[in-house]
Amino acid sequence: MVIQRSNRFTSIEKSWILYDWANSVYAIIIMAAIYPIYFTGVMANSGGNGDIWWGYATSAATLVTAILAPFLGAIGDFRGMKKRLFSVFLILGVVFTTVMGLTDNWQMMLVGYVFSYIGFAGSLLFYDSFLTDITTADRMDRVSAWGYSMGYLGGSTIPFIVSIALVLFGDKIGVDSVLAVKLSCVLTSIWWAAFSIPFLRNVHQTHYEDKPARALIAGSLRNIGRTVRDILHSKAILVFMIAYFFYIDGVNTVIHMATAYGSSLGLGSTGMILALMVTQLVAVPFSILFSRLSGKIGSIRMISIAIVVYFFICTVGFYMGYSVEQAQAAFARDFNEAAQATAMQRANILFWAMAVLVGTCQGGIQALSRSFFGKLIPPSRSNEFYGFFDIFGKFAAVIGPALYALVANLTGRSSYGILSLMLLFAIGLLTIVFGRKHLQQAEFQASEAVRRSREDAG
Numbered sequence: 100m101v102i103q104r105s106n107r108f109t110s111i112e113k114s115w116i117l118y119d120w121a122n123s124v125y126a127i128i129i130m131a132a133i134y135p136i137y138f139t140g141v142m143a144n145s146g147g148n149g150d151i152w153w154g155y156a157t158s159a160a161t162l163v164t165a166i167l168a169p170f171l172g173a174i175g176d177f178r179g180m181k182k183r184l185f186s187v188f189l190i191l192g193v194v195f196t197t198v199m200g201l202t203d204n205w206q207m208m209l210v211g212y213v214f215s216y217i218g219f220a221g222s223l224l225f226y227d228s229f230l231t232d233i234t235t236a237d238r239m240d241r242v243s244a245w246g247y248s249m250g251y252l253g254g255s256t257i258p259f260i261v262s263i264a265l266v267l268f269g270d271k272i273g274v275d276s277v278l279a280v281k282l283s284c285v286l287t288s289i290w291w292a293a294f295s296i297p298f299l300r301n302v303h304q305t306h307y308e309d310k311p312a313r314a315l316i317a318g319s320l321r322n323i324g325r326t327v328r329d330i331l332h333s334k335a336i337l338v339f340m341i342a343y344f345f346y347i348d349g350v351n352t353v354i355h356m357a358t359a360y361g362s363s364l365g366l367g368s369t370g371m372i373l374a375l376m377v378t379q380l381v382a383v384p385f386s387i388l389f390s391r392l393s394g395k396i397g398s399i400r401m402i403s404i405a406i407v408v409y410f411f412i413c414t415v416g417f418y419m420g421y422s423v424e425q426a427q428a429a430f431a432r433d434f435n436e437a438a439q440a441t442a443m444q445r446a447n448i449l450f451w452a453m454a455v456l457v458g459t460c461q462g463g464i465q466a467l468s469r470s471f472f473g474k475l476i477p478p479s480r481s482n483e484f485y486g487f488f489d490i491f492g493k494f495a496a497v498i499g500p501a502l503y504a505l506v507a508n509l510t511g512r513s514s515y516g517i518l519s520l521m522l523l524f525a526i527g528l529l530t531i532v533f534g535r536k537h538l539q540q541a542e543f544q545a546s547e548a549v550r551r552s553r554e555d556a557g
Contacts, residue, residue, distance in 0.1 A: 156213055349413075382459075
């Protein structure tokens, strides 16, 4: 690939970035904000615990994706396969997101969510691996960060605002809350599909294994074994993937469970939705800021800083829930309405504080993780390695929501569920600390390779 010296993005880079703009509407409306609150309400009317079932469904979807990831990754590195597989998962996600808006049965709602999430996550596997096809190593942090930044901006603009308006004020035009959620699902599908078109037209696989089609299955199995050996032999990749396995699990669980957790505590849906919009808006500049700071102090240090912030987020989340649960217990015992009202007011304020804190580091830690891994791997085998990168992230995402649901179920307190996530961040941070020598050496070697490439090109 020709060394790109201009600070301007190429048309291919822009098309790749725009897919973050396209799919992030699913992340905010279906995964994080509107649909989890709606589902929790439906379950409450059926006498069930919505946050626990939502956690199990998320675990099931991520488990399926995790099992498929290494095979899909190995197949995707063959010539012409990456784009085809990306398209299959894109269609799966868009179709089942629409299906979610067509049913009132909570079991079918969960089925729709599982399949749409598999489509969403599967498309991101191939989307991430295209990073090595569309730009150079020295631009990866910047391009990846702008992808997340535009994703947060896209997810929190027109579709999210329209959805919020329908949920909050739809009754004034004859749209009740149930119909508003259904329309939000349809709007999500349309937005996701429409803004994926530039990616489908302009982004192409430039690094691949050029082998005949008959070698596809056998070659894929050999590639999986080769990639496993290479990961085990590279201390930097192995250390990073183990750390990533744990800390990204905590990050994703916070994303998936935030509104379900708030709903289980009795927080108002309007306040939570607006707070999550603030998360999206705060994440736009901070994603770019993380990219710039990583160029000065290193990607690994910035990732470590973000993990520390998540420790604080979990602490705030635990205190928020614990105080509400204590007030609810006191009300049940002596009908102390004042104490309960005070606890709920405090909880709403803390939820907003959490939303801002998450916005400062969520996009940054995701973007730097994606681009740092891209610097460690050979471009022609990017899909193989990103397949394992994805399987680590997805298997981890099985653990987090299940851990939350299990602890909350066993203790009868959702606050202990959110507190349990600190274990994941602790293991991730300790892995980085003990393996920092290998990670910093790999980061230095990647910088030196970029410098030599520039000298050779100049």
